[in-house]
Amino acid sequence: MRSGTEHDEHFRRVYAATFEPLLAYALRRVEQSADAADVVAETFLVAWRRRREIPADGEARLWLYGVARRVLANQHRGDIRRERLGRRLRQRLTVFSADPAAEVPERLAIRAALGRLSELDREVLLLTVWEGLEPREAAQVLGVSPAAVRTRLSRARARLRELVGDDVGDDSVPSGHVLDVLTAPVPEEGQ
Numbered sequence: 001m002r003s004g005t006e007h008d009e010h011f012r013r014v015y016a017a018t019f020e021p022l023l024a025y026a027l028r029r030v031e032q033s034a035d036a037a038d039v040v041a042e043t044f045l046v047a048w049r050r051r052r053e054i055p056a057d058g059e060a061r062l063w064l065y066g067v068a069r070r071v072l073a074n075q076h077r078g079d080i081r082r083e084r085l086g087r088r089l090r091q092r093l094t095v096f097s098a099d100p101a102a103e104v105p106e107r108l109a110i111r112a113a114l115g116r117l118s119e120l121d122r123e124v125l126l127l128t129v130w131e132g133l134e135p136r137e138a139a140q141v142l143g144v145s146p147a148a149v150r151t152r153l154s155r156a157r158a159r160l161r162e163l164v165g166d167d168v169g170d171d172s173v174p175s176g177h178v179l180d181v182l183t184a185p186v187p188e189e190g191q
Contacts, residue, residue, distance in 0.1 A: 011051040014060040015044060022064055029072055039075065043068040113163035121156035124149055 026036035127138040135149040
């Protein structure tokens with residue numbers, strides 16, 4: 001039975017004797033040399049934690065190869081998981097993110113049309129649709145009645161549709177789109 005100091009000394013000897021062969025072992029099994037360094041570091045970390053279990057000098061190298069083999073297997077499984085996750089995220093991103101350049105003409109048309117509305121109509125649209133305020137909340141911000149906000153909102157939308165054109169703002173526009181100002185439902189009180 002070895003003491004703690006003897007286990008530490010045994011680890012140091014094993015480390016000195018096996019570092020280079022273990023690094024060569026890892027380098028032959030990975031694509032990137034940095035990955036081999038990670039494998040060796042993780043292998044020796046496991047060996048340090050389990051230094052009381054490291055076999056005698058003659059068997060230590062084989063034991064470390066076994067540890068390194070399991071570290072490589074874990075690394076490989078992790079790579080596969082990350083690749084699958086990356087693939088799923090890329091698929092979701094392509095669903096949720098359209099090419100921003102495709103929206104430029106629509107954004108310019110909406111901006112120009114909003115600029116041609118009266119200041120109060122424009123602010124009613126922006127507060128209710130883009131800021132998500134209910135008509136009573138927008139009324140409080142603007143200092144007018146909720147009924148006035150609902151009336152102005154309806155008129156402002158109709159005027160904006162006229163200015164932008166019928167082909168923009170149809171029901172096929174996805175949620176969160178720049179044209180929500182045309183397609184979002186008029187908010188009801190308390191909803």
